[in-house]
Amino acid sequence: MTNRLAQCQSLYLYKHAENPIDWWPWCDEALETAKAQDKPIFLSIGYSSCHWCTVMEGEAFSNRAIAEYMNGNFLPIKVDREERPDIDSIYMQALQMMTGQGGWPLNVFLTPDDLIPFYGGTYFPVEPRYGRPGFLELLQAIRRYYDREKQKLQAFKEEILSHMQQAAVLSPKQDIPEDLLWRGFQSNLNVLSRRDYGPSFPMMPYAQLVLQSTRFNLQSQSDPKEAIAQRGTDLVLGGIYDHVGGGFHRYTVDPTWTVPHFEKMLYDNGQILEFLANLWSSGTREPAFKRAVAGTVDWLTREMTAPEGYFYAAQDADSFTTPDDAEPEEGAFYVWSTADLQQHLTPDELKALKTQFHITPEGNFEGQIVLQRRHLGKLDDTVESALTKLFQLRYGTPPDGMETFPPARNNQEAKTQTWPGRIPPVTDTKTIVAWNSLMISGLARAAVVFEETKYLDIATKAANFILENQWIDGRFHRLNYQGQASVLAQSEDYAFFIKALLDLHQAQIPDNAADNPWLDLAIRVHEEFDRFVWSEDKGGYYNTANDAGDDLIVRERSYMDNATPSANGVAIASLVRLALLTENLSYLDRALNALQAFASIMERAPSACPTLFSALDWYRHPTLVRTTTTQIPELIRQYFPTCMYQQETDLPTGSVGLVCAGLSCKEPATTLEQLLEQIRTLQTHRN
Secondary structure, eight states, X not given: OOOGGGGOOOHHHHTTTTSSSOOEESSHHHHHHHHHHTOOEXXXXXXXXXXXXXXXXXXXXXXXXXXHHHHHHOEEEEEETTTOHHHHHHHHHHHHHHHSOOOSSEEEEEOTTTOOEEEEESOOOSSSBTTBOOHHHHHHHHHHHHHHOHHHHHHHHHHHHHHHHHHHOOOOOSSOOXXXXXXXHHHHXXXXXXXXXXXXXXXXXXXXXXXXXXXXOOOOSSOHHHHHHHHHHHHHHSTTBOTTTOOBOSEESSTTSOSEEOOEEHHHHHHHHHHHHHHHXXXXXXXXXXXXXXXXXXXXXXXXXXXXXXXXXXXXXXEOSSTTOSSOEETTTTOBOHHHHHHHSOHHHHHHHHHHBOOOTTOSBTTBBOOOBSSOSOOOHHHHHHHHHHHHHHHSSOGGGOSOOOOBOSHHHHHHSOOSSSOOOBEEOOEEHHHHHHHHHHHHHHHHHHTOHHHHHHHHHHHHHHHHHSEETTEEEEEEETTEEEEEOOHHHHHHHHHHHHHHHHHOOOSSGGGOOHHHHHHHHHHHHHHHHBOTTTOSBOSSOTTSOTTXXXXXXXXXXXXSXXXXXXXXXHHHHHHHHHOOHHHHHHHHHHHHHHHHHHHHOGGGOHHHHHHHHHHHSOEEEEEOTTTHHHHHTSOXXXXXXXXXXXXXXXXXXXXXXXXXXXXXXXXXXXXXXXXXXXXXXXO
16 A cells, blocks of 8 residues: 555655555645644655655654554655755754754645644654654654644744745845955865764865965965865775775764765765865875776766766665665665675785775674775776675676676665676666766866866757757756756856856867857756746755745745855856856856855855855956967866866967956966966955
């Protein structure tokens, strides 16, 4: 017997289709039913590769006693945060206000008449443990509170709604302080340099900003160059990177970058590709960086790319060890036993592997081994041979004999399909425009820096899929399920895709401008972005379009960075880039308006919004280089983070290029060396 979620395309929602809980998707009918029946809404938000979401689905949401009480006393609604990040953002903020912390699964209780949250948490066990109440007792207590404490409930609702509305309304500042950018660099450098005792996350928005700051001589206790080199080193040596199959896991559960939480997310991998390419182009030419980039692209094309060219969203952390398993095990696809290594590697290979990787008989993850490199440098042929054998043990085929590895789209496919090697984790095969865009940007930058045309071809095919499939009746859409576009685009979809189009434009500047459509396409998408999402009265971009989101209790403008950069930070940088390439100063006016809208939060909480500071850097140091296509490849491979390039055929006689900052240009450069020096001067000028 299935519930309504059996009709949903979302893998996360579909995973709950056989729960005894009478789940609804978020829709008008569900909200109206809750109101008519005066039932509090139990809103549960998660995503398909979320480990604790999977745990709760198999525990509390499969418990019949809990389901019986839930169905009789609440209206349960399931939301995939990857489908509706706007809903997730609102109620995550509410949870953090109520409890001081957040995470997924995000479980909140709403009043049915106005959708205001009045209680919330993350993982709830069936029985009391981890200092948390049992879920059934909690449900009973919340229903009693809803029925008997109307005055307290009303007072709490007014308080939480007031806080949420205040958080959504920022006071603009007309004058942006001169030293704000330098304060932002310093604050975010402190975040990236911090060595905590908890989990280790990539934190790419922070890393990208600190990398931008390295071109300045900052007076700081921490060295930004050391900080970003260390971040790159941790990523490519640590267990967060899959040294056998390529691709980066979500994060590690420890401060030593050893044991990952094993899901792989498209958005992480796209950002890490761009960061490693930029780190390489800034002068840190470490072979391990290049190997990780190549391995990640191999994983992307093998396991995460549809035949049509778009990229899948994520791979689960858990997988089955045998078809008879009742539940999947975390990391089973990725870890190695001592017996695996001894049986499948030669003594010389095992010895070489132990020289390069931390390998002990007791292992580092529940008696198993997560591979973590000891040091940087190029791996020798013996170690690469050992890793190739482990690849074949995992996948059943050597890497040079496998172009694609078909996804297991759900647990049933994973358990019933015949796999030549291990049973793989489930892959969420939906298309998310924002995440595809992050990967397109990463591939475009890596293609330029490492001179790999294959990377650009992959990025181009994905961008063309979006352009050809994600508009319905003239409107941009966020998702695609097996060829069917769904859900109106949100601000991050617009912002990240416009950036991706501009990145493709820069990566592909040919002699004939007609062969490079990306700038014109970026302009067209930006016109729609402005028309539907720009805030005329407040400045900046709302999370949702002005003709959508009537069921949201507040209308937010994203400015905080999380695992992905803030939509407004990315959008403001693109406005400056568009102004440079088109000489249309209205883009620059809009960029300033948006920066003024967020300047107060940038002053108050600089470490919450590194991407806004990246945008401020673009606004303060905009550089345009007009030169020939002969010079552009040499220039663009270098790291000039707020610089755009434009093909120019009508240069002054004897010159090789013009370097311009805003509305003024340097004297025509007559040599490549002079051109480079002019760029460096503008890029490092403190203004």
